[in-house]
Amino acid sequence: EVQLVESGGGLVKPGGSLRLSCAASGFTFSQAAMSWVRQAPGKGLEWVGRIKKKSDDGTAVYAAPVQGRFTISRDDSENTLYLQMNSLKTEDTAVYYCTTYRGYMDVWGKGTTVTVSS
Amino acid sequence: DFVMTQSPDSLAVSLGERATINCKSSQSVLSSSNNKNFLAWYQQKPGQPPKLLISWASTRESGVPDRFSGSGSGTDFTLTISSLQAEDVAVYYCQEYYATPFTFGQGTKLEIK
Numbered sequence: 001e002v003q004l005v006e007s008g009g010g011l012v013k014p015g016g017s018l019r020l021s022c023a024a025s026g027f028t029f030s031q032a033a034m035s036w037v038r039q040a041p042g043k044g045l046e047w048v049g050r051i052k053k054k055s056d057d058g059t060a061v062y063a064a065p066v067q068g069r070f071t072i073s074r075d076d077s078e079n080t081l082y083l084q085m086n087s088l089k090t091e092d093t094a095v096y097y098c099t100t101y102r103g104y105m106d107v108w109g110k111g112t113t114v115t116v117s118s
Numbered sequence: 119d120f121v122m123t124q125s126p127d128s129l130a131v132s133l134g135e136r137a138t139i140n141c142k143s144s145q146s147v148l149s150s151s152n153n154k155n156f157l158a159w160y161q162q163k164p165g166q167p168p169k170l171l172i173s174w175a176s177t178r179e180s181g182v183p184d185r186f187s188g189s190g191s192g193t194d195f196t197l198t199i200s201s202l203q204a205e206d207v208a209v210y211y212c213q214e215y216y217a218t219p220f221t222f223g224q225g226t227k228l229e230i231k
Contacts, residue, residue, distance in 0.1 A: 037168075044209075044211065044222055044223075044224050044225045045160075045162075045168060045211055045213075045222040045225075046222070047213075047218075047219055047220040047221070047222065050218075050220075061218050061219075062219075063218075063219045064219065097167055097168075102173075103156060103158075103173075103215030103220075104158035104170060104173045104213065104215050105158075105160075105168075105170060105213075106170045106173070106179070107170075108167040108168055108169070108170075109167065110166075110167055111167055
């Protein structure tokens with residue numbers, strides 16, 4: 001069964017940092033492009049960024065609101081995707097979803113909640 | 119950046135009746151290289167992550183009931199549920215994947231009348 005399990009969410013103060021993880025199973029992780037999508041409380045979906053598979057150059061692209069603050073990386077040996085979030089703002093409060101990515105997002109994890117508050 | 123606008127914002131339909139959700143893109147999502155529309159539809163039930171229903175504007179995902187269908191091309195798209203079931207209560211989102219940053223519509227909340 002294809003599965004994505006996010007972890008690492010929590011409460012952090014503005015200006016703080018957090019690293020989210022996404023453990024993948026049931027498919028060949030190294031052959032998959034991946035992305036992060038977030039959803040603020042009571043709001044719609046917002047694409048955060050995506051990372052290509054290493055054989056396609058492995059580069060990451062980000063949405064403007066997180067560019068320069070967030071970094072997506074992957075460890076194919078551990079089948080894990082990461083989202084390093086620095087200089088967090090209150091508006092980053094959201095559920096963060098890890099997804100497989102083919103342009104559209106076909107498999108989604110259940111999400112992990114990040115709350116940025118003083 | 120693309121702007122995706124869904125209509126209506128909310129919709130109440132009787133069980134067994136047809137539900138129609140529209141999505142308009144600020145720019146065409148039709149690729150001239152492969153003649154495909156880079157448009158997806160998702161369903162999000164309360165307390166759950168989104169689920170991909172349709173890609174390429176009209177290709178239903180495996181396991182998605184055939185009462186769900188997608189249509190349209192260029193800038194105007196429609197998600198149709200031919201006969202509404204109780205389990206279809208959800209928020210539905212369209213998303214373009216023609217170019218980054220990939221943009222979602224604001225969502226359409228579907229309820230039972």
